Amino acid sequence: MNRWESAPLLKVEHLTMRFGGLVAVNDLSFTVGEGDITALIGPNGAGKTTVFNCITGFYKPTEGRIGLRHGSLQAWTALDSLTAKSDRKAKVPNGALFLLERMPDYQVSATAKVARTFQNIRLFQGMTILENLLVAQHNPLMVASGFTVLGILGIGGYRKAEKAAVERAKYWLDRIGLTDRADDPAGALPYGAQRRLEIARAMCTSPVLLCLDEPAAGLNHRESAELNTLLLEIREREKTSILLIEHDMSVVMEISDHVVVLDYGTKISDGSADHVRNDQKVIAAYLGVADDEVAAAEAEVAL
Amino acid sequence: MATGSNASSETSDLKGVAKRALWTALVAAGLFGPFIGLLTQQNMRNQLVLTTRPALFVTLVLAVVAIRLFVDLPVRWRGYLAAGAGAVLIVVAIAYLFSGGDPAITRPLAEIYGVVGGLLLLTGLSYSVYRGAAGRAGAVAAKIAGSNTFASLMLGALVAFPLATLYFKGAGASIKWVDNFGIQILIYVMLGWGLNIVVGLAGLLDLGYVAFYAVGAYSYALLAKEFGLSFWILLPLAGILAAFWGIILGFPVLRLRGDYLAIVTLAFGEIIRLVLINWVDFSNGYAGISGIPRPTFFGIPFNASETGFAAQISNFVRWVAVHLGAPPDSYWATYTLPFSPIYRTIFLYYVILCLALLTAYVTIRLRRMPVGRAWEALREDEIACRSLGINTTNTKLTAFSLGAMFGGFAGAFFAARQGFISPESFTFIESAQILAIVVLGGMGSLYGVVIAAIALVGGFELMRELDFLKLLFGPDFDPTQYRTLLFGAAMVLIMLWKPRGLISTREPTAFLKERKAVSGSHVQEGHG
Numbered sequence: 145m146n147r148w149e150s151a152p153l154l155k156v157e158h159l160t161m162r163f164g165g166l167v168a169v170n171d172l173s174f175t176v177g178e179g180d181i182t183a184l185i186g187p188n189g190a191g192k193t194t195v196f197n198c199i200t201g202f203y204k205p206t207e208g209r210i211g212l213r214h215g216s217l218q219a220w221t222a223l224d225s226l227t228a229k230s231d232r233k234a235k236v237p238n239g240a241l242f243l244l245e246r247m248p249d250y251q252v253s254a255t256a257k258v259a260r261t262f263q264n265i266r267l268f269q270g271m272t273i274l275e276n277l278l279v280a281q282h283n284p285l286m287v288a289s290g291f292t293v294l295g296i297l298g299i300g301g302y303r304k305a306e307k308a309a310v311e312r313a314k315y316w317l318d319r320i321g322l323t324d325r326a327d328d329p330a331g332a333l334p335y336g337a338q339r340r341l342e343i344a345r346a347m348c349t350s351p352v353l354l355c356l357d358e359p360a361a362g363l364n365h366r367e368s369a370e371l372n373t374l375l376l377e378i379r380e381r382e383k384t385s386i387l388l389i390e391h392d393m394s395v396v397m398e399i400s401d402h403v404v405v406l407d408y409g410t411k412i413s414d415g416s417a418d419h420v421r422n423d424q425k426v427i428a429a430y431l432g433v434a435d436d437e438v439a440a441a442e443a444e445v446a447l
Numbered sequence: 448m449a450t451g452s453n454a455s456s457e458t459s460d461l462k463g464v465a466k467r468a469l470w471t472a473l474v475a476a477g478l479f480g481p482f483i484g485l486l487t488q489q490n491m492r493n494q495l496v497l498t499t500r501p502a503l504f505v506t507l508v509l510a511v512v513a514i515r516l517f518v519d520l521p522v523r524w525r526g527y528l529a530a531g532a533g534a535v536l537i538v539v540a541i542a543y544l545f546s547g548g549d550p551a552i553t554r555p556l557a558e559i560y561g562v563v564g565g566l567l568l569l570t571g572l573s574y575s576v577y578r579g580a581a582g583r584a585g586a587v588a589a590k591i592a593g594s595n596t597f598a599s600l601m602l603g604a605l606v607a608f609p610l611a612t613l614y615f616k617g618a619g620a621s622i623k624w625v626d627n628f629g630i631q632i633l634i635y636v637m638l639g640w641g642l643n644i645v646v647g648l649a650g651l652l653d654l655g656y657v658a659f660y661a662v663g664a665y666s667y668a669l670l671a672k673e674f675g676l677s678f679w680i681l682l683p684l685a686g687i688l689a690a691f692w693g694i695i696l697g698f699p700v701l702r703l704r705g706d707y708l709a710i711v712t713l714a715f716g717e718i719i720r721l722v723l724i725n726w727v728d729f730s731n732g733y734a735g736i737s738g739i740p741r742p743t744f745f746g747i748p749f750n751a752s753e754t755g756f757a758a759q760i761s762n763f764v765r766w767v768a769v770h771l772g773a774p775p776d777s778y779w780a781t782y783t784l785p786f787s788p789i790y791r792t793i794f795l796y797y798v799i800l801c802l803a804l805l806t807a808y809v810t811i812r813l814r815r816m817p818v819g820r821a822w823e824a825l826r827e828d829e830i831a832c833r834s835l836g837i838n839t840t841n842t843k844l845t846a847f848s849l850g851a852m853f854g855g856f857a858g859a860f861f862a863a864r865q866g867f868i869s870p871e872s873f874t875f876i877e878s879a880q881i882l883a884i885v886v887l888g889g890m891g892s893l894y895g896v897v898i899a900a901i902a903l904v905g906g907f908e909l910m911r912e913l914d915f916l917k918l919l920f921g922p923d924f925d926p927t928q929y930r931t932l933l934f935g936a937a938m939v940l941i942m943l944w945k946p947r948g949l950i951s952t953r954e955p956t957a958f959l960k961e962r963k964a965v966s967g968s969h970v971q972e973g974h975g
Contacts, residue, residue: 200834254836262834268827270970271820272955272963278817279824280835285817292818292845296809302816310957317959326959331969349835 663858689855735869
């Protein structure tokens with residue numbers, strides 16, 4: 145059985161997002177398996193980024209629920225009672241359950257541990273690369289500095305905590321190969337390095353789920369291959385599950401365990417990369433032909 | 448080296464420059480002719496008479512042409528232009544000396560022309576002959592200014608300033624220097640540093656900062672008059688009350704960005720002022736509050752009485768001298784410090800110096816704390832902040848309240864120093880001036896704020912000292928009336944020359960190998 149069915153980390157159920165009369169996402173349900181790399185694909189305007197914004201709390205969905213589990217699989221048993229209680233979080237033995245659609249955006253990252261990157265890179269350009277990674281560790285450092293009060297008086301373990309944060313930043317700089325440029329402003333980095341830095345910055349929040357919005361956009365072949373390695377390593381070493389939106393099929397097909405295809409806000413296919421690749425509906429959506437012409441189109445592109 | 452074709456293109460360039468300079472002179476003459484050259488005045492019989500001001504007219508036209516030439520000419524020529532102007536001034540100065548006119552008028556004029564001309568000649572020549580030297584000098588200066596030794600030297604100079612003026616100028620004459628220059632500039636430095644937290648670090652454009660200054664001032668004035676509380680109790684209280692108002696303002700504007708935030712903060716500043724004007728029972732309206740208790744030296748008042756500061760110090764010195772075995776009729780055993788208002792001024796100077804340094808210290812410390820980094824991250828990109836789990840509401844509110852708190856401290860100090868406050872002291876123009884100090888200095892830069900405050904506040908105070916200009920432009924000329932004109936001109940020049948302020952680089956708050964200043968071109972200015 146697939147991990148997204150046997151051990152789901154995130155459950156999106158009947159998600160609908162309307163902007164006035166426009167239905168951007170229509171009754172979408174899918175699950176993200178723990179330890180999987182899940183790809184969300186679809187033609188332009190299919191509603192992929194809207195789904196991301198709903199999951200990470202930047203949009204409040206019109207309908208539906210988004211559950212996220214920490215720890216034990218038993219947490220899912222609390223889903224219905226939590227939904228009924230108008231609460232955001234339920235604790236269970238060895239785990240917790242969150243309803244992301246009820247949380248403000250910063251809490252999705254701070255407590256539910258879902259990190260994200262953006263389609264148009266959003267780094268703190270005027271801050272150095274090291275500072276970017278330190279800002280990402282804001283919440284634990286805030287606690288260590290006694291919410292600034294103790295830190296400013298020099299009481300408590302803020303110094304130690306900051307050193308640990310710098311060590312953590314160093315680790316990630318090493319992973320993305322930017323150690324030599326740690327003291328340069330983020331805005332001075334080349335495009336590909338900015339993409340990697342944004343991923344490292346998101347990882348510094350120690351997420352359980354990493355959401356990447358088109359991480360390979362604008363990368364060349366070599367950078368794209370490096371990105372694949374980085375993502376696979378993140379899954380292996382950090383045990384972080386990854387949900388990504390991608391247009392670059394070489395990334396999607398190579399590293400994804402699970403692919404969900406959207407078209408006009410509706411799910412048209414869901415399964416392993418191989419399953420999706422051969423799905424008639426997907427081919428039709430991508431090539432824009434009627435179902436009965438798919439065979440002809442397939443022959444044409446030698447699929 | 449210039450080749451033949453370059454030389455010919457330079458000649459044609461120079462022709463164009465001369466043509467444009469001529470046009471500029473004509474336009475300037477046409478405009479200044481009626482506005483400056485002619486003056487209508489009423490004479491004793493209430494008739495309008497036309498007088499002319501040829502000297503002022505010619506000076507201004509020449510100045511405009513000089514600026515035009517300076518902008519147009521190739522860099523190499525600029526220095527020679529300045530040197531030429533200097534040489535002309537020196538010739539004028541010599542002509543004055545030997546003109547045989549009244550020495551009371553010609554001597555000072557000749558001195559001014561001589562000094563200004565000499566400076567222009569020297570800097571112009573060295574600029575053209577040793578080009579590039581200016582850039583190297585700038586780099587060296589920046590390195591020196593960044594060092595800790597320089598900071599401690601400046602601090603020492605600030606501490607020594609009132610005592611030095613007292614020593615060299617005497618008790619009477621030094622009040623002006625310590626009060627008008629020292630205290631006045633330090634108040635604005637402190638306000639600039641306070642606003643810098645909100646505008647420079649967090650990137651929230653606050654046009655109503657003077658409201659918190661007013662809250663601090665009225666808190667001190669009213670509580671000290673009504674309840675007789677001391678300055679040292681009311682100082683923190685005024686800060687807390689101002690911080691509270693900062694949060695009150697912060698809540699409604701949390702969702703606003705950019706222009707909208709600026710408008711609402713502007714309105715907030717006006718609301719506070721209008722309430723102070725109209726709620727007469729509370730604040731005594733336009734008439735203001737007078738007789739505000741002055742701060743004491745930890746309980747010892749600064750007055751001429753037996754228990755006053757001067758008398759107490761004298762007693763103390765005599766007591767020490769006698770106990771150390773000085774003869775009863777020696778200088779120290781009969782020491783008397785004469786009463787003078789300068790002691791209070793000096794005391795106030797040290798109080799505001801400490802308050803300003805506290806602001807700087809807290810700012811420097813906070814920048815290295817997570818909250819300070821979150822402020823700067825907020826300025827850079829608010830959405831990214833939220834995606835990293837930073838509660839932007841709290842972050843904005845802490846920036847607003849901390850900035851307001853320092854404004855409140857400064858306000859309480861202002862009330863204690865003046866002894867009288869009215870809503871007139873808290874108009875929008877004050878907010879604009881504080882904001883101008885922050886923007887001109889370079890957003891986020893502590894040194895920049897100091898330089899801008901000295902230039903703007905000290906510069907205006909200095910204009911009162913420019914009496915020699917009356918010799919040039921006639922006895923009615925009052926340089927202080929040109930304040931706003933110069934203020935605007937300074938703004939335009941800075942925006943053209945250094946659009947990101949005098950010190951635009953940003954010091955990183957943490958580094959792995961070496962501390963490299965971040966170029967201003969990468970730093971965002973915030974969206975509200």
